[in-house]
Amino acid sequence: xxxxxxxxxxVLLLAAAACRHERRPALRLxxxxxxxxxxxxxxxxxxxRRPGLRVRVQQIxxxxxxxxxxxxxxxxxMPDVLQVGNTWLPELVALGALEPLDxxxxxxxxxxxxxxxxxxxxxxxxxxxxxxxxxxxxxRLLFYRTDLLAAAGFARPPTTWAGWLAALPRMQxxxxxxxxxxxxxxxxxxxPVILGMQWGAGLLRDGDRYGDxxxxxxxxxxAFYLDFFHRGxxxxxxxxxxxxxxxxxxxxxxxxxxxxxNLGEFARRLPAALAERWGTTPLPAPDGTAPGVSLAGxxxxxxxxxxxxxxxxxxxxxxxxxxxxxxxxxxxxxxLPARRSAWEAADLPADARARAFWLxxxxxxxxxxxxxxxxxxxxxxxxGEAAIRGEMGIDGALEALDRDVDRVLxxxxxxxxxxxx
Amino acid sequence: xRRAPVVAAHVALGGLAALTxxxxxxxxxxxFMASGxxxxxxxxxxxxxxxxxxxxxxxxxxDLGRCLxxxxxxxxxxxLAAVVLDxxxxxxxxxxxxxxxxxxxxxxxxxxVIPGQVAMLPLFLLLRALGLVDTYAGVVVPGLASVFGIVxxxxxxxxxxxxxxxxxxxxxxxELRIYRSVALALSAPILVTLALFTFMGAWNDFMWPLIVLAxxxxxxxxxxxxxxxxxxxxxxxxxxxxxxxxxxxVVVLFLVLQRHYVAGVLAGGMKE
Amino acid sequence: xxxxxxxxxxxxxxxxxxxxxxxxxxxVVAALALSFTDFDVYTVGDPTRLRxxxxxxxxxxxxxxxxxxxxxxxxxxxxxxxxxxxxxxLGVALLVEARAVRLKALFRTVFLLPVVTTLVAVAVVxxxxxxxxxxxxxxxxxxxxxxxxxxxxxxxxxxxxxxxLAVWKNFGFDTLIFSAGLQSIPPQVDEAARLDGxxxxxxxxxxxxxxxAPTLAFVGLITMIGYFQLFAEPYVMTQxxxxxxxxxxxxxxYEEGFRWWNLGxxxxxxxVLFAIVLGLTLLELRLRRAARGGAR
Numbered sequence: 001x002x003x004x005x006x007x008x009x010x011v012l013l014l015a016a017a018a019c020r021h022e023r024r025p026a027l028r029l030x031x032x033x034x035x036x037x038x039x040x041x042x043x044x045x046x047x048x049r050r051p052g053l054r055v056r057v058q059q060i061x062x063x064x065x066x067x068x069x070x071x072x073x074x075x076x077x078m079p080d081v082l083q084v085g086n087t088w089l090p091e092l093v094a095l096g097a098l099e100p101l102d103x104x105x106x107x108x109x110x111x112x113x114x115x116x117x118x119x120x121x122x123x124x125x126x127x128x129x130x131x132x133x134x135x136x137x138x139x140r141l142l143f144y145r146t147d148l149l150a151a152a153g154f155a156r157p158p159t160t161w162a163g164w165l166a167a168l169p170r171m172q173x174x175x176x177x178x179x180x181x182x183x184x185x186x187x188x189x190x191x192p193v194i195l196g197m198q199w200g201a202g203l204l205r206d207g208d209r210y211g212d213x214x215x216x217x218x219x220x221x222x223a224f225y226l227d228f229f230h231r232g233x234x235x236x237x238x239x240x241x242x243x244x245x246x247x248x249x250x251x252x253x254x255x256x257x258x259x260x261x262n263l264g265e266f267a268r269r270l271p272a273a274l275a276e277r278w279g280t281t282p283l284p285a286p287d288g289t290a291p292g293v294s295l296a297g298x299x300x301x302x303x304x305x306x307x308x309x310x311x312x313x314x315x316x317x318x319x320x321x322x323x324x325x326x327x328x329x330x331x332x333x334x335x336l337p338a339r340r341s342a343w344e345a346a347d348l349p350a351d352a353r354a355r356a357f358w359l360x361x362x363x364x365x366x367x368x369x370x371x372x373x374x375x376x377x378x379x380x381x382x383x384g385e386a387a388i389r390g391e392m393g394i395d396g397a398l399e400a401l402d403r404d405v406d407r408v409l410x411x412x413x414x415x416x417x418x419x420x421x
Numbered sequence: 422x423r424r425a426p427v428v429a430a431h432v433a434l435g436g437l438a439a440l441t442x443x444x445x446x447x448x449x450x451x452x453f454m455a456s457g458x459x460x461x462x463x464x465x466x467x468x469x470x471x472x473x474x475x476x477x478x479x480x481x482x483x484d485l486g487r488c489l490x491x492x493x494x495x496x497x498x499x500x501l502a503a504v505v506l507d508x509x510x511x512x513x514x515x516x517x518x519x520x521x522x523x524x525x526x527x528x529x530x531x532x533x534v535i536p537g538q539v540a541m542l543p544l545f546l547l548l549r550a551l552g553l554v555d556t557y558a559g560v561v562v563p564g565l566a567s568v569f570g571i572v573x574x575x576x577x578x579x580x581x582x583x584x585x586x587x588x589x590x591x592x593x594x595x596e597l598r599i600y601r602s603v604a605l606a607l608s609a610p611i612l613v614t615l616a617l618f619t620f621m622g623a624w625n626d627f628m629w630p631l632i633v634l635a636x637x638x639x640x641x642x643x644x645x646x647x648x649x650x651x652x653x654x655x656x657x658x659x660x661x662x663x664x665x666x667x668x669x670x671v672v673v674l675f676l677v678l679q680r681h682y683v684a685g686v687l688a689g690g691m692k693e
Numbered sequence: 694x695x696x697x698x699x700x701x702x703x704x705x706x707x708x709x710x711x712x713x714x715x716x717x718x719x720x721v722v723a724a725l726a727l728s729f730t731d732f733d734v735y736t737v738g739d740p741t742r743l744r745x746x747x748x749x750x751x752x753x754x755x756x757x758x759x760x761x762x763x764x765x766x767x768x769x770x771x772x773x774x775x776x777x778x779x780x781x782x783l784g785v786a787l788l789v790e791a792r793a794v795r796l797k798a799l800f801r802t803v804f805l806l807p808v809v810t811t812l813v814a815v816a817v818v819x820x821x822x823x824x825x826x827x828x829x830x831x832x833x834x835x836x837x838x839x840x841x842x843x844x845x846x847x848x849x850x851x852x853x854x855x856x857x858l859a860v861w862k863n864f865g866f867d868t869l870i871f872s873a874g875l876q877s878i879p880p881q882v883d884e885a886a887r888l889d890g891x892x893x894x895x896x897x898x899x900x901x902x903x904x905x906a907p908t909l910a911f912v913g914l915i916t917m918i919g920y921f922q923l924f925a926e927p928y929v930m931t932q933x934x935x936x937x938x939x940x941x942x943x944x945x946x947y948e949e950g951f952r953w954w955n956l957g958x959x960x961x962x963x964x965v966l967f968a969i970v971l972g973l974t975l976l977e978l979r980l981r982r983a984a985r986g987g988a989r
Contacts, residue, residue, distance in 0.1 A: 028636075033652070058637045061651035063932075067952040068635065074737050074954060075545065075554030077635040095738035187934070243460075243655050371734060375953055385936050389848065400758070407753070411735055415742065427793045434788055438803045441861065445806065447829055448818045460827040510709035517702035525710070532713065534974050535721060536922050538943050539963040542950045543723035544716060563716050566709035596701035625811040627925050632951060643813040647929055650817050657821050664814035675809040679802060682809075686866065687873045 028079035132300030134338035159290035175251035211405030264334020296364035475662035511574025614685035782867030804865035874908030
């Protein structure tokens with residue numbers, strides 16, 4: 001009997017300890033990936049300014065972030081402030097999860113709407129209401145090995161895809177046998193979508209009611225995308241490249257289509273010998289009108305509608321949106337600030353590697369702002385992978401993709417057809 | 422038996438045992454290596470210069486110690502509740518007579534065929550209505566009683582001699598008192614087995630805590646480990662250290678209470 | 694005279710029944726109801742955005758190629774993985790239970806170790822073991838002269854990789870049950886067969902295995918039920934890839950239900966899974982009854 005009693009006591013003690021912990025009123029912030037690891041370093045200054053305001057940061061890996069966010073919302077377990085990818089905003093707004101921020105923005109001194117890249121701020125406005133404050137911008141362009149490009153006989157990076165198609169095999173040869181030229185991760189939807197946008201495809205049609213992936217424009221872009229793999233320029237499968245940084249240094253691939261977080265990661269993780277041997281360049285275009293268009297991505301800070309401390313939450317958002325914090329954040333992560341004054345304060349447009357992003361950010365377009373986008377994106381990645389591996393022909397894959405997308409959008413069509421109440 | 426086949430059998434079994442243990446050996450070895458050592462060729466099982474750096478990182482920077490406590494507390498709570506509830510019900514189904522007893526029992530058996538995942542989605546919504554999402558209670562609640570436990574106890578309780586129970590009844594004891602004083606004591610062996618199985622099952626449970634818990638502070642070890650695996654895909658040594666931490670308590674428990682574990686498997690298995 | 698009293702048995706069974714009823718049976722019934730609606734992320738935001746769709750979810754499911762992929766993968770896993778697990782377990786049990794073998798308890802313990810370890814930890818470790826360049830498995834293959842395999846990245850090898858993991862993890866459990874079954878066979882039977890001049894192989898086929906048949910059927914059934922619920926391994930190791938080759942029914946259900954919050958579709962998948970498991974169980978019971986009837 002005493003065993004039962006003592007274990008009961010242990011359980012109650014543990015529960016009591018847990019309860020005591022749960023009643024501590026710290027503001028909760030969820031941050032994703034590398035940003036989550038780093039953001040805590042920005043907070044001491046806030047604690048100094050607002051001594052009563054304690055912030056607890058929870059880091060969530062990108063791979064699980066979307067489902068964790070939705071699960072938390074459905075379960076009523078949302079934090080106060082969240083970092084979200086701005087492509088998720090329409091979905092969260094459709095759920096009624098986010099607090100509208102227009103009136104706070106209007107009254108704010110620290111956050112000035114006109115200081116943001118217009119394309120990026122627009123991604124945060126759904127149906128005329130602003131729901132997020134851009135935190136950092138993300139777009140995709142090419143990182144490349146400068147030495148291997150030179151060895152391939154090119155003094156400057158090409159500005160057309162045709163130019164790159166000539167350069168890549170030579171860079172691959174220069175790196176040595178058994179290597180590839182360009183890394184295009186299979187699980188990502190960004191490459192085919194970016195190419196689609198560059199080729200002028202709309203991705204969805206009829207007011208985003210149906211998929212448009214069988215259009216000639218997207219088909220051409222998709223075929224071009226598959227070509228990298230069929231020609232042996234890009235590796236098949238995520239396990240071929242284990243550690244991106246080690247493999248980039250080794251020359252396993254010489255070009256990488258990726259985003260600004262790798263400015264910081266490359267600086268941190270590449271061996272010292274590589275420090276001067278890589279660069280960035282804006283995306284090429286199908287024709288001569290460089291740079292080609294890229295994605296208007298990035299993360300935003302949002303306030304949960306369920307938060308009991310919205311004023312404090314907004315204070316945290318305002319703080320992180322200050323130019324000084326944006327600059328500091330850039331120095332810690334390599335993530336590019338969303339505010340142009342922060343760019344200038346950090347002298348970024350003059351930095352050779354960041355300059356490519358400065359140029360690219362003038363040519364970005366958002367993805368369709370619908371709640372189903374995340375689902376459609378993963379379908380694109382899936383059919384892309386099937387086509388790359390030769391399991392589906394290009395027409396079969398695009399037809400199946402359109403069919404899936406049409407089914408996903410069925411409820412949206414039904415809702416849009418309802419009379420407005 | 423002639424000699425050669427005997428030797429062959431031992432060699433085969435020994436080889437199989439070595440293969441079975443090999444992943445564990447690698448796991449423990451890698452957990453004591455410095456970062457990056459496990460992925461340098463040529464591969465080696467034992468660290469060149471053993472270090473506790475990975476464990477230190479886990480317990481300080483990544484706060485896995487707290488997750489260890491979470492796992493322990495939740496598993497203990499589930500075990501306590503399950504042992505109490507299942508032993509009561511199992512004894513009643515075995516030794517007491519009441520209307521509909523066999524029908525209800527058969528209904529419970531039917532539950533064994535239903536995969537747990539069927540219930541998960543609506544259960545999540547139910548817990549949300551009760552305000553139990555992202556709480557320890559939310560993790561514990563689905564495991565409060567289990568059909569497997571009831572069947573196990575019932576199977577064992579059937580073997581309690583009726584004479585003992587009748588004697589207590591003649592002495593004027595109520596049924597509940599009989600359960601508490603007589604049946605529980607006589608069922609002690611199977612209850613240890615039940616407690617062991619329940620604890621190990623709750624400790625190793627992954628899918629449900631993954632769904633219910635949002636706040637990292639409440640993560641159990643398997644959920645924390647899976648989360649770590651998502652972030653630190655490249656940190657082999659760190660991940661193996663996390664795996665060792667997750668696995669160590671249940672392995673120790675199993676080694677200490679082996680006999681009860683084996684008895685439980687056989688008891689649950691022999692009656693179908 | 695009978696006093697109207699609550700049968701104390703109900704007091705004893707009530708807590709367990711309530712717990713199981715509220716937290717299991719009730720959700721299962723609710724899942725059935727949900728599967729007839731189009732409950733999704735829109736509904737979560739606004740409960741009026743819900744439609745009763747009857748069997749539409751099931752119809753769409755059966756027309757969805759991805760569902761059949763998942764079902765095919767899961768069936769492959771159950772048939773190949775299950776058979777392999779049972780066969781290995783049987784073989785090991787026969788070896789361990791051989792009379793002249795020593796250290797039986799030690800072997801049994803070693804073989805049970807994978808069974809009791811947490812699946813997520815095992816999956817994390819094996820993900821590294823399967824790494825093409827620095828994984829232990831390819832190192833062993835190289836030692837015996839075979840080329841390296843991209844275990845988790847090659848669509849042909851991903852499911853075999855999961856099967857190998859499952860066999861390693863589970864065979865000890867089945868071995869234990871088989872051992873008990875073998876121990877329950879009276880040694881005189883085997884002795885009698887030997888005296889009659891039967892060789893080892895014949896004894897195995899004609900005497901041991903038939904006597905072991907009920908145990909075999911039981912182990913086969915629980916293995917099958919367990920393996921049909923394949924989830925944690927693909928979730929941790931491959932996320933259903935590469936190219937949906939390790940997408941299992943349970944993983945698909947998790948995706949639909951907890952990633953996209955299509956509870957209607959997710960519940961439909963869950964019920965199809967249930968129907969399959971139930972069907973197979975009933976089939977097995979019927980076969981066993983027929984076998985028992987035939988043997989008499």
